[in-house]
Amino acid sequence: TLKNLEELELNIGLCCGYEELDSLVKLKSLKLNNMSNVWDADFLSGMDELEELEIIDLGNADLKAAGKLVNLRKLTLLNANILNQNFLNSLNKLEVLNLAVSEPDKKDLEDLDFLQNMPYLRMMDLRNRQIPDITGLAYAKNLTVLDMRYCSGFGGGLEPMGGLESLSCAKLTRAEVKDLAPLAGLKYLSQLNLESCSFYGNMNR
Numbered sequence: 001t002l003k004n005l006e007e008l009e010l011n012i013g014l015c016c017g018y019e020e021l022d023s024l025v026k027l028k029s030l031k032l033n034n035m036s037n038v039w040d041a042d043f044l045s046g047m048d049e050l051e052e053l054e055i056i057d058l059g060n061a062d063l064k065a066a067g068k069l070v071n072l073r074k075l076t077l078l079n080a081n082i083l084n085q086n087f088l089n090s091l092n093k094l095e096v097l098n099l100a101v102s103e104p105d106k107k108d109l110e111d112l113d114f115l116q117n118m119p120y121l122r123m124m125d126l127r128n129r130q131i132p133d134i135t136g137l138a139y140a141k142n143l144t145v146l147d148m149r150y151c152s153g154f155g156g157g158l159e160p161m162g163g164l165e166s167l168s169c170a171k172l173t174r175a176e177v178k179d180l181a182p183l184a185g186l187k188y189l190s191q192l193n194l195e196s197c198s199f200y201g202n203m204n205r
Contacts, residue, residue, distance in 0.1 A: 001072070002023075002024060003023060003024060003025070003026065003028065003163070004026055006026055006027060006028045006029065007027070007029040007030075008021075008027060008029070008030050008031070008168055009031040009032075009033075010030075010031070010032050010033070011032075011033045011034050011094065012033065012034050012035050012037075012038060013033055017082050020043075021043040021044075022039060022042070022043040022044075022045065022046050022047075023046075024047065025047060025048065026048070026049055027047050027048050027049065027050055028049055028050060028051045028052065029050070029051065029052040029053075030047070030051065030052070030053050030054070031052075031053075031054040031055075031056075032054070032055045032056070032058065033056045033057065034057050035055050035056065035057055035059065035061065036056045036057050036058070036059040036117050037059065038058070038059065038061045038181075038201030039059075039060065039062070040059055040061055040062045040065075040094060041055075041061050041062065041064075041065050041066060042065045042201055043065070044065040044066050044069060045052065045065040045068050047069060048068070048069075048070070048071065049071060050055060050069050050071065050072055050074060050114065051071055051073045052072070052073065052074040052075075053066070053069065053072060053074070053075050053076070054074075054075075054076040054078075055076070055077050055078070055080065056076075056078045056079065056111060057078065057079050058077055058078075058079065058080040058081070059081060060081050060083060060189065062084070062089055062195050063077075063080075063082065063087050064082070064084070064086075065087075065169060066087045066091075067086070067087030067088075067089070067090040067091070068090070069090075069091065070090060070091070070092070071093060072091050072093060072094060073093055073094060073095045073096070073120075074095060074096040074097075075091065075094055075096070075097050075098070076096075076098040077099055078100055078101070078102070079100075079101050079102055079103075080099065080101070082109065082136070084100070084112060085109060085110060087112050088114035088117075089116075089117050090117070091117070091118065092117045092118060092119065092120075093120060094118045094120065094121055095120050095121060095122050095123070096121075096122065096123045096124075096133070097118070097121060097123070097124045097125070098124075098125040099124075099125065099126055099129065100125045100127035100128060100129070101127065101128045101129060103128060103140065104153065106178060108129065108130040108131070108132070108153070109126070109129050109130070109131045110132065110133070111131070111132070111133035111134070111135070111136050112133070112134055112135070112137050112139075112140075112160075113133075113135075113136040113139075113140070114136065115136045115137065115139040115140045116136065118139075118140070118141040119141070119142065120142060121140055121143055122142060122143060122144050122145065123143070123144065123145040123146075124135065124140065124143060124145070124146055124147070125147040125148075125188055126148050127147055127148070127149045127150055127151070128149070128150045128151070129148075130150050130151070130152055130153035131151060131152075131153050131154050132153050132162050133154065134154045134157075135160050136160070137160035137161055137164070138160040138161075138162075138163050138164075140164060141163070141164065141165065141166065142166050143144065143164050143167055144166050144167060144168050144169065144188075145167075145168065146161070146164070146167060146169070146170050146171070147170045147171045148170070148171065148172055149171050149172065149173040149174060149193070150173065150174045150175060151172075151175045152174070152175065152176050153176075154176060155176065155178065156176035156178030156179075157178050157179070157182075158177065158178065158179065158180070158182045158183060159182045160182075161182055161183060161186075162182035162183065162185060162186075165186065165187070165188070166188060167186050167188060167189055168188045168189060168190050168191065169189075169190070169191040169192075170183070170189065170191070170192050170193070171193040171195070172192070172193060172194055172197060173193050173194070173195045173196060174195070174196045174197060174198065176197075177194060177197045
């Protein structure tokens with residue numbers, strides 16, 4: 001009787017049998033909380049119509065199945081330990097991506113190269129992530145809002161942001177910032193948050 005559901009919110013920590021979610025193939029919106037004890041997300045593989053997915057407190061679950069959600073437009077993975085980020089390469093309809101974590105430096109992303117496959121991405125939240133390589137940011141040509149508060153590990157260079165011509169809002173609170181010069185040509189940038197940044201360049205350049 002639930003096979004025609006289009007929206008579902010569920011606290012996994014308060015129930016069992018989440019594996020049966022794979023029968024809800026008509027879902028368009030799925031929000032799951034308390035997923036820290038879930039070790040795989042295979043139940044996502046048949047949800048071809050899903051457009052919005054939100055998972056909170058995801059532990060070490062394998063997200064390979066999420067790569068099959070080709071119609072996904074909004075993805076939120078809060079406090080997710082992303083062991084293998086290859087699944088992101090298939091989500092080329094994404095418009096909103098939230099990979100924030102609540103504790104600084106808790107979980108890393110290898111790089112942002114997956115952005116070359118997300119031409120429609122408009123908003124991205126990477127709060128508290130350690131990201132050794134942010135050169136992939138340059139692919140996000142249509143990004144309008146970027147949240148990198150408390151991000152570190154990339155050495156402070158903002159050169160990859162220099163070509164984000166649509167960017168209107170950048171939040172860099174307590175992020176590593178080496179030099180603001182790469183942002184000089186962003187004509188739509190109207191909001192820039194540099195509060196408590198470990199800034200060590202010339203702001204007037």
